[in-house]
Amino acid sequence: MKEDMIAALTTPPGEGGVGIIRLSGEGVIEQIAQIFRPVKGRQLDKRGGFSLTLGWITGEDGTNIDQVLMGIMRAPHSYTGEDVAEINCHGGSLPVRRCLQRCLDLGLRLAEPGEFTKRAFLNGRIELNQAEAVIDVIRAKTDRGLQLAVRQLEGKTHFIDEIEENLLQVNAMVEASIDFPEEVGELDSDEVALILGVVENKLEKLLDAGRRNEVFRAGVEVVICGKPNVGKSSLLNALLGKEKAIVTDIPGTTRDVVEDYINIRGIPVKLMDTAGIRFTEDFVEKIGVTRSREVIERADLLIFMLDSAEGITQEDLDIYRMVDRERVIILVNKDDLERKLISSTELERIFPGVNVIRGSVVKDVGLEDLEREIEKRVLTGKVPEDGFDIMINLRQKDVLERTQKLVSGTRRTIGKVPLDCLAVDVWGALETLGEISGKTLKEDIIDRIFHEFCIGK
Ligand SMILES: Nc1nc2c(ncn2[C@@H]2O[C@H](COP(=O)(O)OP(=O)(O)OP(=O)(O)O)[C@@H](O)[C@H]2O)c(=O)[nH]1
Ligand SMILES: [Mg+2]
Numbered sequence: 001m002k003e004d005m006i007a008a009l010t011t012p013p014g015e016g017g018v019g020i021i022r023l024s025g026e027g028v029i030e031q032i033a034q035i036f037r038p039v040k041g042r043q044l045d046k047r048g049g050f051s052l053t054l055g056w057i058t059g060e061d062g063t064n065i066d067q068v069l070m071g072i073m074r075a076p077h078s079y080t081g082e083d084v085a086e087i088n089c090h091g092g093s094l095p096v097r098r099c100l101q102r103c104l105d106l107g108l109r110l111a112e113p114g115e116f117t118k119r120a121f122l123n124g125r126i127e128l129n130q131a132e133a134v135i136d137v138i139r140a141k142t143d144r145g146l147q148l149a150v151r152q153l154e155g156k157t158h159f160i161d162e163i164e165e166n167l168l169q170v171n172a173m174v175e176a177s178i179d180f181p182e183e184v185g186e187l188d189s190d191e192v193a194l195i196l197g198v199v200e201n202k203l204e205k206l207l208d209a210g211r212r213n214e215v216f217r218a219g220v221e222v223v224i225c226g227k228p229n230v231g232k233s234s235l236l237n238a239l240l241g242k243e244k245a246i247v248t249d250i251p252g253t254t255r256d257v258v259e260d261y262i263n264i265r266g267i268p269v270k271l272m273d274t275a276g277i278r279f280t281e282d283f284v285e286k287i288g289v290t291r292s293r294e295v296i297e298r299a300d301l302l303i304f305m306l307d308s309a310e311g312i313t314q315e316d317l318d319i320y321r322m323v324d325r326e327r328v329i330i331l332v333n334k335d336d337l338e339r340k341l342i343s344s345t346e347l348e349r350i351f352p353g354v355n356v357i358r359g360s361v362v363k364d365v366g367l368e369d370l371e372r373e374i375e376k377r378v379l380t381g382k383v384p385e386d387g388f389d390i391m392i393n394l395r396q397k398d399v400l401e402r403t404q405k406l407v408s409g410t411r412r413t414i415g416k417v418p419l420d421c422l423a424v425d426v427w428g429a430l431e432t433l434g435e436i437s438g439k440t441l442k443e444d445i446i447d448r449i450f451h452e453f454c455i456g457k
Helices: 028-033 093-105 115-122 128-139 143-153 158-179 189-218 232-240 283-298 314-322 344-350 367-378 394-413 419-437 443-451
Strands: 006-009 018-024 036-038 050-058 064-073 084-090 220-226 258-264 267-273 301-307 328-333 356-358
Touching (some): 006 093, 006 115, 018 028, 115 128, 128 143, 128 443, 143 189, 158 189, 158 419, 220 232, 220 314, 232 267, 258 367, 301 367, 328 367, 394 419
Parallel strands (some): 328 356
Antiparallel strands (some): 006 018, 036 050, 050 064, 064 084, 258 267
């Protein structure tokens, strides 16, 4: 089916050096040539392959709207696999809007979110998981997250291909014993079970890696909590490396939740400093305390701070009762001071089994231990083996889990069901697995996936 011609701004709106408007669809090069006047040389529609031409986008009355660099990529050698033109105009909101409007005047329509990438997929330029990787590349917050997303984008999914091959091999074996029982003899059930076992194992490794690496994509929320004046805001500032939150020696300084993003050992962390929790009559502080409680509830991880020079007080015990033991790291702060009222035996008695770090935020003691502990707590599960170190999104996880269920179900029924049922089951697993690359997916599901994209991608 011939797709219509689409256009959209691919760079973020606002002011910048360059704004890029991307156009795609059969005929766009001839269309755009009508509103483009090259500074010198041949007209656009006479150029083949890939070209960059300096020229002007012209208005209805023939006046110049903006000087642009026009990129032409002819099908199939373009992002979408169709004819593509890219107008590199000046990146102000007005030139961009005027140039885009001229494209719409030509009869092009505004692209929907993700439509360029969707066309790339539909035209066989990329597989669905590669298309999804585009979002992860754009949203990557750390080098490690980017590395994993790029690996998907490269399409290095040989492990999926391998699993597919294994299943095809089983399929061929079963079909052969159905169609040519005399020639090939009885189905070797042991071998089939063995191959399916290998497949299950590979799927498990992929799922394990996906679970472990999910954090590089989604990031984690780490909340710093504790009574007033323990040094929560000081810790936030120290980890961020900038004076983000106000620090004073007056208890009750922080009222709002103060948050920022940092990279802790490759993990994208949303770090949140909260108002010190205590009973207070102060109206504003009370609201702050309520907010603290709310973020503590939903945090992935909590850094619960104590003050070494103050000892463990009733306030600390009350706060500790609020926090979930599974998600807590205890940091005993201000260990640089002479007065040390918290002993390890006391810690062990009051917080049995909880990992405690002692340190001093102002003297930069214990912060590395803290970062290491955060990494340890959020990176759970086995370290992925070579070749299995991938990142998977929720959709892909669901596909792999369903495939795994089908494969293990099939393996258990070998020898107990007729061969044609076995063949159908293996085929079902193959079809399910095909949803990763998208080759067996229905159109409405594909539409939904691409709608998560931003406009212009
Ligand atoms: N000696 C010493 N003082 C510290 C340390 N960390 C923080 N402080 C001091 O403790 C005081 C309180 O620090 P903040 O970071 O404002 O404490 P907070 O927990 O955010 O306090 P609230 O916002 O009131 O809940 C400040 O005077 C800090 O300089 C430390 O490791 N050692
Ligand atoms: Mg504070």
